[in-house]
Amino acid sequence: xxxxxLSGLSKRFGMTTAVDDVSMTIPDGAFVVLxxxxxxxKTTTLRLIAGLERPDAGSVSIGKNDVGEYSPAxxxxxxxxxxxxxxxxxxxxxNLAFPLKSPLINAPEDEIERRVSEVSSALQxxxxxxxxxxxxxxxxxxxxxxxxxxxxxxxxxxxDEPLSSLDAKLRADLRLELKRIQADLGxxxxxxxxxxxxxxxxxxxIGVLEEGRLVQFGSPREIYENPSSIYVATRLGQPRINTxxxxxxxxxxxxxxxxxxxxxxxxxxxxxxxKVVRVEHLGDQTRLHLSLEGHALIxxxxxxxxxxxxxxxxIRPDNPLYFAADGARILQGA
Amino acid sequence: MSFSVTEPSRLQKSVAGALVVIYALVTIxxxxxxxxxxxxxxxxxxxxxxxxxxxxxLEGYVNLFTTRTRMSPDALEEIGQPETWxxxxxxxxxxxxxxxxxxxxxxxxxxxxxxxxxFLSVFLGTLAxxxxxxxxxxxxxxxxxxxxxxxxxxxxxxxxxxxxxFRQLGLSDTHLGMILxxxxxxxxxxxxxxxxxxxxxxxxxxxxxxxxxxxxxxxFYKVVLPQATTGIASTAIFCLIFAWNEYAFAVLLTSxxxxxxxxxxxxxxxxxxxxxxxAAGTTLFLVPVMVFTILLRKHLLxxxxxxxxxx
Numbered sequence: 001x002x003x004x005x006l007s008g009l010s011k012r013f014g015m016t017t018a019v020d021d022v023s024m025t026i027p028d029g030a031f032v033v034l035x036x037x038x039x040x041x042k043t044t045t046l047r048l049i050a051g052l053e054r055p056d057a058g059s060v061s062i063g064k065n066d067v068g069e070y071s072p073a074x075x076x077x078x079x080x081x082x083x084x085x086x087x088x089x090x091x092x093x094x095n096l097a098f099p100l101k102s103p104l105i106n107a108p109e110d111e112i113e114r115r116v117s118e119v120s121s122a123l124q125x126x127x128x129x130x131x132x133x134x135x136x137x138x139x140x141x142x143x144x145x146x147x148x149x150x151x152x153x154x155x156x157x158x159x160d161e162p163l164s165s166l167d168a169k170l171r172a173d174l175r176l177e178l179k180r181i182q183a184d185l186g187x188x189x190x191x192x193x194x195x196x197x198x199x200x201x202x203x204x205x206i207g208v209l210e211e212g213r214l215v216q217f218g219s220p221r222e223i224y225e226n227p228s229s230i231y232v233a234t235r236l237g238q239p240r241i242n243t244x245x246x247x248x249x250x251x252x253x254x255x256x257x258x259x260x261x262x263x264x265x266x267x268x269x270x271x272x273x274x275k276v277v278r279v280e281h282l283g284d285q286t287r288l289h290l291s292l293e294g295h296a297l298i299x300x301x302x303x304x305x306x307x308x309x310x311x312x313x314x315i316r317p318d319n320p321l322y323f324a325a326d327g328a329r330i331l332q333g334a
Numbered sequence: 335m336s337f338s339v340t341e342p343s344r345l346q347k348s349v350a351g352a353l354v355v356i357y358a359l360v361t362i363x364x365x366x367x368x369x370x371x372x373x374x375x376x377x378x379x380x381x382x383x384x385x386x387x388x389x390x391x392l393e394g395y396v397n398l399f400t401t402r403t404r405m406s407p408d409a410l411e412e413i414g415q416p417e418t419w420x421x422x423x424x425x426x427x428x429x430x431x432x433x434x435x436x437x438x439x440x441x442x443x444x445x446x447x448x449x450x451x452x453f454l455s456v457f458l459g460t461l462a463x464x465x466x467x468x469x470x471x472x473x474x475x476x477x478x479x480x481x482x483x484x485x486x487x488x489x490x491x492x493x494x495x496x497x498x499x500f501r502q503l504g505l506s507d508t509h510l511g512m513i514l515x516x517x518x519x520x521x522x523x524x525x526x527x528x529x530x531x532x533x534x535x536x537x538x539x540x541x542x543x544x545x546x547x548x549x550x551x552x553x554f555y556k557v558v559l560p561q562a563t564t565g566i567a568s569t570a571i572f573c574l575i576f577a578w579n580e581y582a583f584a585v586l587l588t589s590x591x592x593x594x595x596x597x598x599x600x601x602x603x604x605x606x607x608x609x610x611x612x613a614a615g616t617t618l619f620l621v622p623v624m625v626f627t628i629l630l631r632k633h634l635l636x637x638x639x640x641x642x643x644x645x
Contacts, residue, residue: 052541072544079545085538089560102547148546 002063002155002188003028004049009058010212011044018044020212021058026156026190026205031182033199033220034192035235036209042192043082045209046158049190051075062155073104078149079158082165085145086133092144093129096120099152119147122181139170146174150181157182157189163198175201196236200224208232230327233260239287241321242297248272249317256322256330263300264318271316276307290315365620371613379609394610396420398437398602398618402429437615440598445622446509447594448578451516455573456566458517459524460532464554466525467532468540478529481522489519490582500587507592515587516577523576524569531565532558567633571626578623595619 004026011019019041026032034042047053049060051072060067067075078099086095096116100107107115120126123143128136136144142162149157162178163171179202182189193199199206200220207217208231216228220236227233233241242261246252249259249272272292280287281303288301290313299315307313322330342350371379373390402424405413413430416422424431466474496515497506505511535558543553559566585597599615602608 050541050545052544071549072541073547073549077545079542081538081542083536083538085536085542087539087542087557098543099546103549103552104547148542 004063004156004188004190005061006045006049007059007061009045009048009060010056011041011048011053012056017212019048019055022209022212022214023058024207024214024217026188028188029186030204031179031189031191031202032205032207033203034190034207034209035194035196035199037194039211040209041212042194042209043160044212046079046160046190046192049075049156050077050079050158073102076155077158078152078154078156080146080149080160080162082161086136086141086148088132088134090133091129092120092125092131092133092136095133095144096129096147096151099148105152115151119150122150123147123177139166142166143174146178155188157187159189159191161193161195162191164193164195171198178202196238200236208235227321228329230258230260230323230329233321233323233329237262238285239263239298239300242266242299243323244292244295244297246322248292248295251317253322253330255324257325258323258327259317260321260323261297261299261317262321263298265320266297266299267316267318268299268301269314271314273312274315276309276311276313278309279305279307288313368613369617372610372617374610374613376608376610379613380607391423391610392420393423394608394612394614396423397608397611398614399435400424400431401433401435402427403432404429435602436598437595437602440593440595441618443509443588443592444578444594444596444619447512447516447592448574448622450509450513451520451577452570452573454513454517455520455524456528456570459521459528459569460559460562460566462521462525463528463532464558466529468537478526481525485519485522493583493586496583497586507588507590509592512584512588512592512594515583516573516580520573520576524573527569527572528562528565531562531569535561563633567630571630574626575623 006022006024006026009019009022010017022041022045024032034045036042044053048055049062051067051070051074055068062075062077086092087098090098093116096119097112099105100112100115116129117126120129123146125140125143125147128140128144133141133144142165146159146162149159159178163174166174175198181187182202191198191202203220205217206220206223208215208223210231216223216232218226223232224236227235230241230243234243243258244261246256246259252259274290274292274297276288277291277296278289279301280289286301286303286305288299288305288307290297290299292315301307324330370388372394373392374385374388375391375393378385378388400420405428407428410425410428410430416425421431465471466478471477500506500511500515503511505514539557539561540550540553543557544550548556579596580594581596584594588594588597595615596619599612599619602611602615
């Protein structure tokens with residue numbers, strides 16, 4: 001395992017800039033999640049580190065070595081693709097052994113045998129080892145795909161939305177499993193997702209990408225509680241942060257145009273009157289859709305709330321986030 | 335309830351079935367006639383009205399593989415009774431076998447040139463198709479169009495320049511010359527067909543192999559080729575059929591050492607209106623392409639890899 005440093009990394013495809021001057025240090029043993037919507041440059045960043053793309057500017061170093069001139073094979077990285085990309089003409093066993101049989105590693109037979117059985121039992125695919133790769137379910141394929149990365153001891157694992165194609169139950173299981181394996185191996189892992197639950201539960205660090213730029217990098221808690229912009233604030237939190245004109249409530253700092261209210265920023269029972277539009281029972285949470293002077297906002301409430309559509313409830317901000325017109329955060333008292 | 339696709343009625347089914355049977359009969363007829371003629375005696379072969387029922391004989395095959403000399407009754411007396419079944423057939427006409435015919439050699443030439451050019455076309459075609467499919471080749475579209483354009487006129491249209499070039503280069507009537515010529519003609523088909531097949535193989539497989547520690551060539555060899563077998567097999571069949579059946583260039587450019595079977599077979603007729611021998615030569619000539627197609631058939635059906643990459 002090794003520390004991975006990106007500095008000033010940029011990549012353009014024709015007119016579009018996929019990755020724009022990204023600098024980031026992935027500490028040894030860290031689980032870094034890259035978060036952002038489709039097209040934010042998450043996958044391209046992974047591919048630049050893997051050596052599948054050449055950067056237009058900037059450098060990648062893995063364990064103090066600048067790997068700019070290295071081929072993907074020489075970089076000693078393992079990658080799990082969003083698509084399963086198992087070799088369809090091979091069995092599960094052959095797929096798992098494939099990286100170990102490469103001229104670069106060329107592990108002895110018994111070593112291959114041992115690692116394949118180790119990984120396959122950890123991922124619960126041991127009984128499928130002699131199946132053809134094409135004769136697996138989607139979940140099994142993706143576990144084999146993850147397994148193909150885990151049989152190696154690379155400097156860094158790169159994972160490109162490895163769980164996005166799986167059903168909810170399997171996703172929850174594998175999330176825990178991945179986190180456990182990472183902790184056990186002390187592995188360095190860079191993980192791309194747009195799923196905020198994956199980001200919050202697995203990451204030691206989160207990097208938020210916006211149109212190719214790294215807009216904030218920090219611990220999940222820091223990103224959630226202390227976002228640098230509206231864009232970052234809307235990446236995390238369920239329901240999403242509400243953004244309203246700051247003037248709706250008093251006490252906004254100078255320059256603040258917008259107020260950002262997460263459910264925990266809304267004190268109920270005092271302040272301004274808002275109309276209840278709808279009460280949504282989701283089971284694990286109960287959402288309250290409110291309307292305040294024609295502005296819609298969503299907050300949480302007690303599952304057995306007596307409130308119903310048409311009622312009125314008083315709300316006031318409690319320690320909210322303020323943003324300037326361009327979306328940048330304005331710190332209170334600063 | 336309404337369905338957009340309706341089950342065909344019984345009548346429609348039987349009409350369709352009848353049409354297929356009629357079409358099959360029409361196409362199989364000449365082939366069946368040739369195979370039958372191969373087993374007729376020369377008299378039965380030219381009988382009018384044509385004989386459908388006849389006494390089969392291997393005379394045509396014997397004549398195909400041998401050269402024969404007519405002998406005077408005295409000389410025949412001296413030789414004694416014919417010993418083998420094929421000697422007996424020939425002796426009916428007061429002839430003896432004087433040696434093997436050239437059919438064997440010509441057939442072997444066809445095999446060497448046909449399979450040689452097929453191998454070369456598919457080998458070069460696969461490499462070119464892979465490069466066109468995966469790499470940024472300058473002027474890619476123009477090059478692909480140029481390659482296609484080599485087949486826009488019948489190859490025989492350039493017969494005279496090729497004839498002159500071959501004479502200059504000493505390639506006339508050589509195996510190498512014919513292999514190169516058929517490869518050149520087949521290559522455009524091969525590149526275009528194979529590019530289509532390789533385009534269908536997701537690039538993720540190679541990227542995964544590159545990251546798994548393999549070089550570009552190893553990734554091609556271990557990951558792309560096994561998945562391209564369907565394309566390679568069908569391309570090989572097309573190339574072989576062209577090279578195997580080609581007649582015009584073979585007539586023009588070969589006469590001796592490298593002559594293939596197609597220009598040779600009609601010359602058999604000159605030896606004495608020997609239709610059964612011509613038919614026998616034609617029948618045997620069909621066999622290799624049939625065997626090759628049957629051998630590769632399972633690759634044509636297999637290797638369709640749905641689902642290993644999510645689209």
